[in-house]
Amino acid sequence: MRIDVWSDVICPWCYIGKRRLEQALEDSGDKAEIVWHSFQLDPSASSDDPRDLPTRLGEKYGRDRAWGVQANAHVTEVAAEAGLEYNLDQAKSANTVDAHRVLHLARDLMAAGEVPADTQDRLKERLLKAYFTDGLPVGDHATLAQLAEEVGLPSDRVREVLASTTYAEDVADDQAQALAYGANGVPFFVIDEKYGVSGAQPVEVFQEALRRANADRKPVTLITAPGAGTDDAACGPDGCPI
Numbered sequence: 001m002r003i004d005v006w007s008d009v010i011c012p013w014c015y016i017g018k019r020r021l022e023q024a025l026e027d028s029g030d031k032a033e034i035v036w037h038s039f040q041l042d043p044s045a046s047s048d049d050p051r052d053l054p055t056r057l058g059e060k061y062g063r064d065r066a067w068g069v070q071a072n073a074h075v076t077e078v079a080a081e082a083g084l085e086y087n088l089d090q091a092k093s094a095n096t097v098d099a100h101r102v103l104h105l106a107r108d109l110m111a112a113g114e115v116p117a118d119t120q121d122r123l124k125e126r127l128l129k130a131y132f133t134d135g136l137p138v139g140d141h142a143t144l145a146q147l148a149e150e151v152g153l154p155s156d157r158v159r160e161v162l163a164s165t166t167y168a169e170d171v172a173d174d175q176a177q178a179l180a181y182g183a184n185g186v187p188f189f190v191i192d193e194k195y196g197v198s199g200a201q202p203v204e205v206f207q208e209a210l211r212r213a214n215a216d217r218k219p220v221t222l223i224t225a226p227g228a229g230t231d232d233a234a235c236g237p238d239g240c241p242i
Contacts, residue, residue: 017187017200024206038100038174047139049093090135
C-alpha cells in the first residue's frame, strides 16, 4: 500500500492528521509506504516576522490577537488528544520552501539506497516536532541542516541543497498536483492513487479508507461449474488442455 500525503511543516492539523493516520495503520496492522509531498500554506511568509503566532493568525483571518490565542488553545487541546505537545506560544514564523526542499532530498537519497527507507518520514516528524513542540525556526538554514543531520542525512548534501535552489521546482510541482486533485488545503491523503482523505479526519475515517483500499487488492473469487477444476477450459504457459 502506498499513501501520498500533502502537508506543510507549520500546519497544526497536518501533525494531528499524521498521528491519526499512524493510529489507523497500527490498528489495522497494514504496512504502507508513506510519501510526503510539499504544500506551502503561505509561500509569501517570512522567516523573520517579529509578530507572534496569535497576532499573525488574527491578522490573516481579519480577527484580533485574542481570537488567535483562542484558536491556538483549541488546536493545542485537539493535538493533546492525539498524544502531541504543542507549544504554539513559542512558534517561530517560517517560510517552509527550504524545509520542503530538504524533504525532497531525503526522498531521492532513499530511492538511491543511500539512507534508510524511513528517512523522509523521520525527517517530516522531526520538522513538525521542531516547529510545534520545540519552538525552533524551521525556516532557518542552520536549523534545517541540524535537524536533517539528526535523522541521518549527509551534511554535505543538505548544505549543498540549502545553498542552491535545488528541488524548488519539485516543491511547486507538488503544490500543483495537490490542486489538480482538488485539494485546496492540507493535510490531504491519497491511498493507492484511488482513495482521498481531506483534512485531519477521525481515525475511523482513515480506517475505512484503508479497508476499502485493501478490499480492492484482494484476489478475485473464482466461480466454476460443480466438479470442475479452476484450470479447466483455460490456457496457460504450458498450453491448453483439450
